[in-house]
Amino acid sequence: xxxxxxxxxxxxxxxxxxxxxxxxxxxxxxxxxxxxxxxxxxxxxxxxxxxxxxxxxxxxxxxxxxxxxxxxxxxxxxxxxxxxxxxxxxxxxxxxxxxxxxxxxxxxxxxxxxxxxxxxxxxxxxxxxxxxxxxxxxxxxxxxxxxxxxxxxxxxxxxxxxxxxxxxxxxxxxxxxxxxxxxxxxxxxxxxxxxxxxxxxxxxxxxxx
Numbered sequence: 001x002x003x004x005x006x007x008x009x010x011x012x013x014x015x016x017x018x019x020x021x022x023x024x025x026x027x028x029x030x031x032x033x034x035x036x037x038x039x040x041x042x043x044x045x046x047x048x049x050x051x052x053x054x055x056x057x058x059x060x061x062x063x064x065x066x067x068x069x070x071x072x073x074x075x076x077x078x079x080x081x082x083x084x085x086x087x088x089x090x091x092x093x094x095x096x097x098x099x100x101x102x103x104x105x106x107x108x109x110x111x112x113x114x115x116x117x118x119x120x121x122x123x124x125x126x127x128x129x130x131x132x133x134x135x136x137x138x139x140x141x142x143x144x145x146x147x148x149x150x151x152x153x154x155x156x157x158x159x160x161x162x163x164x165x166x167x168x169x170x171x172x173x174x175x176x177x178x179x180x181x182x183x184x185x186x187x188x189x190x191x192x193x194x195x196x197x198x199x200x201x202x203x204x205x206x207x208x209x
Contacts (some may be wrong), residue, residue, distance in 0.1 A: 001071060002109040004183065005055075006018075007103070014071070015181070017104075023165070024107065024163050024164060024165050024177070025163070025164045025179070025183075026161060026162070026163040026164075026178075026179040026180040026183075027161050027162045027163075027179045028140075028161060028175055028182045028183055028186075029159040029160055029182075029183040029186065029187075030161075031158060031160065032157060032168075032186045032187060032189075032190050034185075034186060034189075035186075035189050035193060036086070036189070037189060037192055037193040037196055038130070038196075039083070039084040039085060040085065040201040040202065043066040043084065043085070043086055043087040044086055044087060044102035044103055044201060045086065045087050045088045045089070045090075045095050045100075045101045045102050045103075046077065046080075046086050046088070046089045046090070046101055046102065046103045046104075046105050047058035047089075047090050047091075047092050047098060047101040047103075047104050047105070048077060048089055048090070048091055048092070048104075048105040048106070048107065049091065049092050049093065049094050049095075049096070049098075049104075049105070049106055049107070049109050050066050050073060050094065050095065050108075051106045051107060051108040051143070052068055052071035052108045052109075053066065053068075053069035053107055053108050053109055053111075053150070054067055054108065055068040055110070055111045055131050055147075056070070056111075056112045056113065056115060057112075057113035057115070057134075058113060058115045066082075069107055070091060070110075072108045072111065072140075072184070073091070073105075073109070074091065075184045076184060076187065076188040077089035077188075077189040079178075079184060079189075080147050080188055080192060082185075082187070083185075083188075083192075085192050085201065085209045086201075096133040097147075099147055100147075101139070102146070102147060102148070103144055103145065103146060103147060103200070103201075104144070104145045104147060105142060105143070105144050105145075106142070106143045107140065107141070107142060108140075108141045108143070109138070109139045109140040109141045109156075110137075110138075110139045111136060111137070111138055111139075112137040112139075113134045113135070113136050113137075114134065114135040114136075114137060115132065115133065115134040115135070119144060131164055131165060132164075132165055133162055133163060133164045133165070133179075134162070134163050134165070135160055135161070135162050136160060136161055136162075136163065136205075137158075137160045138157070138158065138159045138160065138187065139156075139158050140156065140157050140158075140159075140187060140191065141154065141155070141156045142154065142155045142156070142191050142195065143152045144183050144195050144200055148198070150200075151199075151201070153195045153198045153200045154195075154198075155190075155191045155192075156191075156194075157190045157191055157197050159183060159186070159187050161179060161183045195207070
């Protein structure tokens with residue numbers, strides 16, 4: 001139950017515009033197609049952190065950029081674990097990698113929530129009977145370092161999806177956030193596949209007899 005609660009919290013925070021009185025439905029992003037990268041022979045352990053990441057929401061910030069980046073990265077790492085790409089992932093503060101994991105991963109980029117401030121205000125005045133929408137634009141960059149060899153890899157994705165906020169979307173639960181979960185999973189698949197194609201996450205060669 002605790003894991004499910006954490007997942008729900010991540011999904012809600014990834015759409016930080018949500019008012020407590022509103023219910024939402026989020027679409028799947030359309031820029032990235034579904035892919036199924038092969039799993040590595042050996043599943044590595046990863047330490048991840050947030051670097052130069054900015055979060056902007058029209059109408060004002062509700063949380064810090066670093067917090068949004070942290071939650072977003074947690075969700076992508078969770079998808080990587082579910083898909084069998086990695087064994088474990090642990091968040092560390094910036095520049096606090098322990099050197100004990102197989103790879104160090106840093107997220108940078110931006111998340112921008114595009115919305116009509118006027119519609120947000122009107123919707124709030126009607127207790128979200130009047131709907132409004134927010135388009136989330138993601139521009140994500142990963143820098144991955146092999147802790148043993150020191151070799152670095154990089155990957156980037158751009159995606160966007162739309163969230164609709166309206167009281168009667170209460171009836172869309174529990175399906176309202178499936179689109180967000182699928183969007184995050186697709187971004188994760190593409191980031192992982194780009195890194196994999198550069199040579200990351202490959203099994204070490206067997207030692208010569």
